[in-house]
Amino acid sequence: MLYDRYASKVYNKCITLTHDTEVAKDLTHDIFIKAFASISSFKGKSTFFTWIYAITYNTCIDYLRKSNMYVDTPIDDKNMPASNDEIDDGELMRVELDRLKKLLKDISTDDTIILFMKYQDGMTIKDIGEVFQIGESAAKMRVNRAKKKLIDLYNKRYRHSIYY
């Protein structure tokens, strides 16, 4: 059954995003009810995993917005021109765990979610685009921006400390 197959992934994702197991319980419940109620809207264009993840992420974002825990992307960043510089994944992989946790709290919620999708859930650019209802090139740009912001913040916060 769908519940047995996806409940663990949905529940744990809710905990990761809300940091609250009680809230995660309620959200998991709501996500499965929403999925059941809107199953007819699943057209099979994406995998079922992507479809249920889209509901999960959107439900969590709604909760974070209502609870004033949603960190919006600064307007300057939204207008930031697309960068062609590919950020090496190796740089991200070298970020220490405790530092990464702190950095993720200080970038926008959308950027955090995009990075989770790409590096925790292993979603493709196409799948990320489908969750955010944007094209592949826009999704690729947003992944790149999120990576850049995290690395920039990391460099600003920790790299200079080596010299002092």
Place this chain on the structure above:
Amino acid sequence: MKDCEKNPFKKIHIDREVPEEIKISVMKNITLIRLFGEITDLFSVKMGRTAMELLKRGKNNNF
């Protein structure tokens, strides 16, 4: 080196067991939604018939 050992994002991943109460609650609500859907279907069929009968009766009575 395993993927999760070099990827700090994988290390953040939380792996807790899903409480059984969520499943019970989801199943209860899905049953209720199904039941509500069936009642709605039955009601609309019944009301549709009733409306048709009223129309027919109206024609025959020539009010």
